[in-house]
Amino acid sequence: MTDAWAVETVDLKKSYGDTEALRGLDLQVPRGSLCGLLGRNGAGKTTTLKVLLGMTRPTSGAARVLGLAADNRSDSVRIRQRTGFVSEDKDLYDAMTVDEIVRFAASLYPTWRKDVEDRYRRAFELPHHRRVQELSRGTRTKLALLLALSRGAELLVLDEPTSGLDPAATEEVLQALVSHVASDEVTVLLSSHHLPHIEQVADRVVIVDGGKAVVAGPLEDLRESYRRIQLVFADAAPQPTLRASGAIRSERRGRVLTVVCRSGLDQVLAELRPLNAVAVEVMPMSLKEIFFESVNGER
Amino acid sequence: MPWQKSWLDTRWRFVIPLLVLVLNVWGLLFEYPRVAELLRTVQLQPDALSETGALGRAILESVSAERTYRGYVWYQWFRNNLSQLGTLMAVLLGSGNLLSGSTGAGTLFTLSLPRSRDAWVAARAAVGLGELLILIAIPSLEIVLVSPLIGQSYALSDAAVQVVCAFGVCAAFFSLAVLLSTIFVDTWRPFLIAGGSAVIVSLVESQLALNGPFRVMSGATYFAGGVVPWVGLTISAAIAIGLLYSAAFNLSRQDF
Numbered sequence: 158m159t160d161a162w163a164v165e166t167v168d169l170k171k172s173y174g175d176t177e178a179l180r181g182l183d184l185q186v187p188r189g190s191l192c193g194l195l196g197r198n199g200a201g202k203t204t205t206l207k208v209l210l211g212m213t214r215p216t217s218g219a220a221r222v223l224g225l226a227a228d229n230r231s232d233s234v235r236i237r238q239r240t241g242f243v244s245e246d247k248d249l250y251d252a253m254t255v256d257e258i259v260r261f262a263a264s265l266y267p268t269w270r271k272d273v274e275d276r277y278r279r280a281f282e283l284p285h286h287r288r289v290q291e292l293s294r295g296t297r298t299k300l301a302l303l304l305a306l307s308r309g310a311e312l313l314v315l316d317e318p319t320s321g322l323d324p325a326a327t328e329e330v331l332q333a334l335v336s337h338v339a340s341d342e343v344t345v346l347l348s349s350h351h352l353p354h355i356e357q358v359a360d361r362v363v364i365v366d367g368g369k370a371v372v373a374g375p376l377e378d379l380r381e382s383y384r385r386i387q388l389v390f391a392d393a394a395p396q397p398t399l400r401a402s403g404a405i406r407s408e409r410r411g412r413v414l415t416v417v418c419r420s421g422l423d424q425v426l427a428e429l430r431p432l433n434a435v436a437v438e439v440m441p442m443s444l445k446e447i448f449f450e451s452v453n454g455e456r
Numbered sequence: 457m458p459w460q461k462s463w464l465d466t467r468w469r470f471v472i473p474l475l476v477l478v479l480n481v482w483g484l485l486f487e488y489p490r491v492a493e494l495l496r497t498v499q500l501q502p503d504a505l506s507e508t509g510a511l512g513r514a515i516l517e518s519v520s521a522e523r524t525y526r527g528y529v530w531y532q533w534f535r536n537n538l539s540q541l542g543t544l545m546a547v548l549l550g551s552g553n554l555l556s557g558s559t560g561a562g563t564l565f566t567l568s569l570p571r572s573r574d575a576w577v578a579a580r581a582a583v584g585l586g587e588l589l590i591l592i593a594i595p596s597l598e599i600v601l602v603s604p605l606i607g608q609s610y611a612l613s614d615a616a617v618q619v620v621c622a623f624g625v626c627a628a629f630f631s632l633a634v635l636l637s638t639i640f641v642d643t644w645r646p647f648l649i650a651g652g653s654a655v656i657v658s659l660v661e662s663q664l665a666l667n668g669p670f671r672v673m674s675g676a677t678y679f680a681g682g683v684v685p686w687v688g689l690t691i692s693a694a695i696a697i698g699l700l701y702s703a704a705f706n707l708s709r710q711d712f
Contacts, residue, residue: 210567213711214711234570250559250561
């Protein structure tokens with residue numbers, strides 16, 4: 158394991174009774190990146206984040222955050238000293254007022270950024286004296302984000318930060334996040350179901366399925382390497398046997414054969430050439446398409 | 457700081473009972489002249505009362521003790537009201553999830569903060585025990601200060617020893633509630649189980665005339681013979697420490 162990564166897990170496993178939430182997750186998040194963690198419900202995203210923050214102990218494997226062992230008690234406190242977190246439910250102390258919870262959080266962080274706090278108080282127009290339980294979901298999310306951003310953290314761990322928000326509030330939150338990352342050198346690990354949001358802000362993506370990372374890498378590289386090849390034949394499409402390792406799926410439908418590859422496009426095309434298709438089209442794939450190809454299982 | 461959270465979580469469970477106890481003492485003291493007058497007219501038959509069991513013994517103890525002002529204060533306040541209300545307050549202060557806010561939300565927020573789980577348990581224990589000590593000490597001190605208003609006096613040293621006795625045992629019930637609060641996520645189950653346990657202990661002790669925790673709490677041996685129940689207090693302290701340690705251990709191994 159190396160300290161070059163802000164977050165690194167190796168063969169991380171976590172079981173709850175008979176249920177395996179993580180089944181050997183390998184994850185690397187470089188320092189300074191904004192990494193999107195994608196996956197279906199129950200894929201293991203939230204469990205991963207909880208392990209990183211010491212909320213849940215792994216069954217086996219290793220997890221390091223900012224060079225510190227996540228399952229070591231004293232290291233875990235130091236990790237949280239340097240990490241901001243927003244939970245999926247925006248779980249805060251409901252009975253406190255906005256001012257009270259901000260003052261409370263500030264007292265725990267010597268690195269608390271009053272300038273950041275003031276900036277987002279103004280930008281988010283938070284009602285100082287209203288209790289947290291009286292806030293709308295959007296305002297509550299903004300408060301949770303303010304509390305995470307103002308910690309002066311090196312790493313932000315955000316679990317579905319835009320869930321339940323209307324499009325305007327979502328845009329506001331994402332813009333705040335991007336501008337914060339741009340002005341302060343922080344690493345962000347952002348878990349989300351919303352692929353367009355990840356596509357909008359992330360420079361790196363990890364897709365988790367069944368407790369394992371099935372795709373990981375810079376978003377641009379993924380977009381460059383994944384291709385959908387569509388071949389049209391004069392008669393019924395043949396069923397090819399593809400040897401190229403980059404081909405991950407092929408599907409026949411009438412006269413059309415579709416092949417999806419994640420690397421080695423030239424090799425795949427070379428294998429398909431002898432089939433004598435009347436038309437061949439190579440198309441780039443969106444993150445949404447890459448996601449569905451990854452979580453639906455390789456064939 | 458963790459203690460701030462513990463204070464905000466428990467402040468109303470502290471302030472309201474404190475007012476209730478202070479008013480209770482006030483009423484109790486100003487009732488004394490009428491009680492004293494009434495007791496002068498009461499003639500007891502100790503042998504006949506003793507034969508009627510626990511109830512007879514209680515009546516006998518009550519009337520015998522309350523013939524003096526010191527006895528009245530001890531019996532009505534330290535033996536009855538403070539034992540019962542103090543236990544109730546201790547259990548109430550100890551109940552409630554240690555990691556969430558007072559409404560039950562905020563556990564993950566707490567766990568994301570740079571403090572160990574042991575620190576949250578320690579903060580709840582320190583704040584809760586501090587509040588409990590004040591709840592017991594302020595009304596007891598009130599007795600010393602208010603007694604001259606009704607032409608009586610109550611020694612500060614007596615009040616101090618009684619406070620130590622009451623606090624020592626209440627701390628164990630408080631710690632039981634804290635431990636239960638690391639097992640159940642709501643406030644009411646720890647409160648009901650710890651409170652129910654106290655009621656059962658009290659009934660068994662009273663029916664069997666045992667030298668149990670409620671007798672230690674009332675400081676009966678100090679009232680009767682000037683003997684501080686150090687053994688009982690030491691056992692209570694050990695139980696309280698053991699329960700708090702168990703609470704910290706239980707919390708440290710949980711997944712959220």
